[in-house]
Amino acid sequence: MFEPAIDILAQARFRPEFIWDNRDIFIDGVWLTIRIALVAFALSTALGLAVALLRLSKSWIISPIMATYVNVFRAIPLLVFVLFVYYGVAIHFGFSITAIQAGVLALTLQYSCWLGEIFRSGIQAVAHGQRQAAMSVGMSRPQTFFRVVMPQATRIVVPPTSNMFIGMIKDSSLVYIIGVPELLRVSNLLANRTFRYFEVYLGTVIVYLILTTAAYFLFKYIEQRFQLVDVLTSKVRSPFARARSRRLRALQEAVAASRGADPALRLADS
Amino acid sequence: MSEAPTNGSDPQPVVRLREIHKSFGSNHVLKGIDLTVHKGEHVVIFGPSGSGKSTLLRTINLLETPDSGSVWFEEQEYGPGLDDEDLPKGRARLLRQQIGMVFQQFNLFPHVTALDNVALALRRVKRMPRPDAEMRAAAYLDRVGLLDKLGAYPTQLSGGQQQRVAIARSLVMEPKVMLFDEPTSALDPELVGEVLAVMRSLAESGMTMVVVTHEMGFGEEVGDLNIFMDEGVVVEEGGRELYQHAQEPRTQAFLKSIL
Numbered sequence: 001m002f003e004p005a006i007d008i009l010a011q012a013r014f015r016p017e018f019i020w021d022n023r024d025i026f027i028d029g030v031w032l033t034i035r036i037a038l039v040a041f042a043l044s045t046a047l048g049l050a051v052a053l054l055r056l057s058k059s060w061i062i063s064p065i066m067a068t069y070v071n072v073f074r075a076i077p078l079l080v081f082v083l084f085v086y087y088g089v090a091i092h093f094g095f096s097i098t099a100i101q102a103g104v105l106a107l108t109l110q111y112s113c114w115l116g117e118i119f120r121s122g123i124q125a126v127a128h129g130q131r132q133a134a135m136s137v138g139m140s141r142p143q144t145f146f147r148v149v150m151p152q153a154t155r156i157v158v159p160p161t162s163n164m165f166i167g168m169i170k171d172s173s174l175v176y177i178i179g180v181p182e183l184l185r186v187s188n189l190l191a192n193r194t195f196r197y198f199e200v201y202l203g204t205v206i207v208y209l210i211l212t213t214a215a216y217f218l219f220k221y222i223e224q225r226f227q228l229v230d231v232l233t234s235k236v237r238s239p240f241a242r243a244r245s246r247r248l249r250a251l252q253e254a255v256a257a258s259r260g261a262d263p264a265l266r267l268a269d270s
Numbered sequence: 271m272s273e274a275p276t277n278g279s280d281p282q283p284v285v286r287l288r289e290i291h292k293s294f295g296s297n298h299v300l301k302g303i304d305l306t307v308h309k310g311e312h313v314v315i316f317g318p319s320g321s322g323k324s325t326l327l328r329t330i331n332l333l334e335t336p337d338s339g340s341v342w343f344e345e346q347e348y349g350p351g352l353d354d355e356d357l358p359k360g361r362a363r364l365l366r367q368q369i370g371m372v373f374q375q376f377n378l379f380p381h382v383t384a385l386d387n388v389a390l391a392l393r394r395v396k397r398m399p400r401p402d403a404e405m406r407a408a409a410y411l412d413r414v415g416l417l418d419k420l421g422a423y424p425t426q427l428s429g430g431q432q433q434r435v436a437i438a439r440s441l442v443m444e445p446k447v448m449l450f451d452e453p454t455s456a457l458d459p460e461l462v463g464e465v466l467a468v469m470r471s472l473a474e475s476g477m478t479m480v481v482v483t484h485e486m487g488f489g490e491e492v493g494d495l496n497i498f499m500d501e502g503v504v505v506e507e508g509g510r511e512l513y514q515h516a517q518e519p520r521t522q523a524f525l526k527s528i529l
């Protein structure tokens with residue numbers, strides 16, 4: 001399957017087609033990298049939100065516990081943490097989890113701390129007056145949080161969260177150390193067997209670049225979707241915006257038509 | 271806990287604060303405030319910065335819980351410290367649904383349109399179906415002269431327009447009292463007029479209002495009861511003549527300083 005490693009001169013020649021010839025092995029690794037990054041990120045987001053909410057709780061006991069959780073898990077180098085979770089805990093104490101699960105667990109525990117801190121600062125960045133305004137019209141605390149605070153906090157945290165997602169793609173490579181056959185592990189095996197270090201690692205670099213760039217554009221798109229435009233005055237393009245603009249126009253006409261003759265109701269001239 | 275409400279002659283009292291005390295840490299902000307607001311009455315409160323005007327206003331709708339004293343609305347006592355009484359736990363929410371509040375910084379929800387700012391509480395608090403809520407909200411935006419802006423987001427509106435949306439957002443809940451906390455002090459001078467005009471029309475329509483403002487012209491025009499506050503106490507109160515004929519030296523000095 002692999003070429004024997006003898007001819008030094010032949011080795012020195014750059015053979016880009018080598019990557020293509022071994023694409024099946026690469027693709028399996030890439031798939032696993034993507035799956036690990038997505039699953040660990042989804043779990044980290046959910047856990048991070050819980051961490052943020054618990055840290056913001058007014059309880060004198062919960063908040064310090066969560067602060068400790070965050071500060072401890074953040075302070076450990078991820079590579080060390082991956083080894084600790086798998087060999088140090090899972091294998092040593094005989095938990096029946098796979099290396100992939102252990103890797104996802106380690107990534108999740110650490111990333112939930114970073115994301116938790118991002119979400120917490122996002123929630124805190126929403127002006128206090130927003131809560132007051134929501135409560136002053138009779139909204140409950142949950143309604144205030146989900147309808148007023150959370151949508152604004154979400155917009156605030158999209159850019160830093162996008163950085164974390166890109167970080168997750170890159171950091172997922174660290175689970176190679178416990179034998180998870182993701183992209184880096186596969187690349188190592190291939191390179192060590194064939195001595196085609198340049199081609200193999202060039203391929204690896206390019207794949208990571210493609211993945212992180214795709215993630216970047218995905219989040220850029222999300223950010224754009226959050227942009228607030230007045231559909232009545234902007235140049236309407238999407239069918240959604242057109243439908244919305246039509247609905248608002250109809251509303252304006254209905255109100256103008258049913259305008260009462262009672263001038264006392266009018267508080268200002270249009 | 272507190273004396274029974276004195277069932278006065280008409281007009282009926284709507285808001286009654288009795289002996290309100292409030293401290294933030296060691297900062298004693300309200301020192302035994304009494305305030306009665308009757309139906310249709312326009313109360314104007316003024317005083318130096320830090321004298322407790324905003325805290326007093328927020329006590330009326332229990333955005334601020336007083337340390338002691340009692341807050342009455344119509345015939346019902348709402349607090350503080352009535353946890354085991356007949357009213358359900360959402361007592362303060364019930365109170366707030368009947369009281370509108372307009373803030374110095376507008377506090378519009380920046381992530382939704384003017385229409386949704388006004389419709390939000392109708393849908394979530396009054397559980398009105400979306401088409402009805404939007405129709406109502408649009409009608410109220412029309413009342414404040416902003417029907418053409420219903421699709422705009424707050425950042426796309428001028429300060430005066432934002433404040434008018436905020437007024438519509440409160441009015442749409444059909445409150446029995448409207449509270450205004452320095453509604454024009456964050457506005458550029460040329461935008462103050464449009465907001466005061468709306469407030470004046472609202473006063474003429476018979477709305478019960480409590481207004482913290484330093485627009486003394488507004489007080490002289492619509493203020494039935496004018497209150498000068500300083501350091502957490504009511505120093506002096508009176509009718510429209512207060513602005514020209516204040517008795518207390520502190521009131522005189524303050525009025526002179528802001529003219």
Ligand SMILES: Nc1ncnc2c1ncn2[C@@H]1O[C@H](COP(=O)(O)OP(=O)(O)OP(=O)(O)O)[C@@H](O)[C@H]1O
Nearest residue numbers: 294297299317318319320321322323324325326452
């Ligand atoms: N949430 C709070 N926490 C701590 N202190 C507060 C809080 N709200 C108000 N204070 C303090 O209470 C005092 C009165 O504040 P308040 O906002 O009621 O004054 P004000 O008369 O409205 O002043 P201004 O004209 O500047 O709005 C001030 O000393 C202020 O620092």
Ligand SMILES: [Mg+2]
Nearest residue numbers: 323324325451
């Ligand atoms: Mg104030």
